């Protein structure tokens with residue numbers, strides 16, 4: 001992965017550890033918002049990613065590129081692929097049971113991804129320093145050990161729930177959302 005210093009954990013970063021209340025190994029993570037473009041079941045044209053954590057430390061999901069996702073003829077749009085990477089990384093910080101948002105997302109496009117391809121997405125955290133989480137993801141063609149098509153590195157920053165309540169409906173967020181434990 002070509003990564004800038006912004007998405008590289010500093011030497012003093014802590015090793016990430018899942019929250020005691022995080023989804024256990026082998027379980028599905030569910031959607032963080034039903035109308036989310038990345039994971040919401042109610043989004044009419046979204047990516048509909050459904051992530052699982054096989055081990056409590058990484059998350060995985062599959063994304064099949066459809067005709068609605070084209071950039072060049074019969075090839076996936078780079079922005080859609082970046083959205084998929086953002087989403088799978090966003091799901092991986094769920095393991096910490098704290099609200100984070102993307103501050104920076106860096107993406108390497110390694111191979112073209114034709115319509116009809118199933119990308120196997122995987123994300124994990126490389127370190128946490130204060131409010132900052134340093135994360136990475138990859139998308140492989142056709143199988144979990146298939147050729148890498150996309151890589152991403154990201155800096156996510158922890159926020160409080162007010163961040164979302166300022167623009168969304170606070171009651172609706174509370175009704176469908178996990179109760180994040182901000183001070184475990």
Ligand SMILES: CCCCCCCCCC(=O)SCCNC(=O)CCNC(=O)[C@H](O)C(C)(C)COP(=O)(O)OP(=O)(O)OC[C@H]1O[C@@H](n2cnc3c(N)ncnc32)[C@H](O)[C@@H]1OP(=O)(O)O
Pocket residue numbers: 006032033086087090099100101102103104130131132155157159164173177
């Ligand atoms: C209901 C639950 C829903 C769950 C949501 C899942 C989301 C899925 C992923 C997404 O798509 S999120 C949507 C896209 N992202 C955004 O809309 C975030 C927009 N940006 C912001 O809201 C603010 O800029 C941000 C919260 C990221 C930071 O603002 P703050 O005022 O809270 O913090 P500050 O600016 O002091 O930055 C904190 C630290 O992060 C660093 N930082 C922030 N943004 C950075 C950046 N872009 N690049 C590099 N460093 C950055 C900043 O330098 C600083 O470092 P130090 O602590 O070392 O001084």
